[in-house]
Amino acid sequence: MEYEIEILPKKGFTDLHGARVLSDIMQAGIKDVKKTGYSPVYAIDGITKAEADLIGWEILSDKITETFFITESSTTAKDRGCKELSSGGEKVHAIEVWFKKGVTDTVSESVVKAIKDLGITKEVKVKTGHIYYIYGAVGKQVLEKIATTVLANTLIQDYKINELR
């Protein structure tokens, strides 16, 4: 089974990367966005749910400042961890950025090593990605511009835009 493990700051801890993304978006001349969030995400194929929990806790998240959110890769992309962080009814889009097929993903190699060090010795495949949350009423064209000019290097990365709420 393939699981996606998304890493989020615990409540009370600042999302520094998310804040920096907002600054980058504003510097690109896009003024429509008021709030952003960021989560690294790891797609791991060949593990059980219990192993995903162990990997999320022991390797991928910081036990003190971060939490993690697991989804089956096959489930709808609308089910993302930002729902745990954000209450209220404001609109939320997620821009996901992943490497294109064939591009070397060096961090994934480190994660595979760490999983083996943890004692899970069977073969696993790992992909690393990024989820950027864009809060507020932002139009599709603006989201496309954010994705292509700020968030993704389209030469080596694919992106997809999902409306979460």
Place this chain on the structure above:
Amino acid sequence: MAMPKALIIRTAGTNCDFEAQKAFELCGAKAERIHVNELLTSASKILSYDILLVPGGFSYGDDIASGKILANEIKNKLGDKIKRFALSGKPVIGICNGFQVLVKMGLLPDPELFDQTATLSYNDSGRFECRWVYLKNEKNKCLWTKDLPEIITLPVAHGEGKFIAANSETLKEIEDNSQVVFRYVNADGSKADYPADPNGSVNAISGICNDKGNVFGLMPHPERYVYALQHPAREGFDGKYGCGKKIFQNAVDYLK
């Protein structure tokens, strides 16, 4: 004791191991830089050393988080030996990335517990901070910092140096138990704000030790201030040497 033997664990991305080796040698110890893979094939070798150092750098490219992958590797594959080494009372030090490794594997603040109860997280600035800082040498039980002046200076270079305890009880225990070794301060010893405090650590903590005082971790780099010549103003602490040398000397002298 004859010449003490220091073990410096290196791996992909560590980059302060040479400086640490030279510092130990200057202080009268024999120091060996051993790759972690070599230790995995002969873990018991660890216990034949007298001092253990985890150096600074960017182990495994700081992938996932600084020090995380090396901490996971050491804890799961060499954990028994490392814990025994620490509990035996022999000097152990983690510098910068090495401090992150010790904290994330749980060797600090309590090697007996050997579970992560603190972390070193992203600097408040969100940026890599690289400069000389002033540190207050607190009244503490750390064998590595004996006879240092109250205020010293050392360089820092890190993106994830903000010390955070898991909860207020852990922080209180570290404070009440005199396990806080260094705090970021201004040159006159007063409370520092950014940039004198480079990362916004809780209580401006820049280094801690365990209850016994033999396991020490710090974000600043003592191995980069062994000679006065390494200081931007050529200031020495002990003649031609810098205060970093004193830290290494204390561990070597402790074993003699």
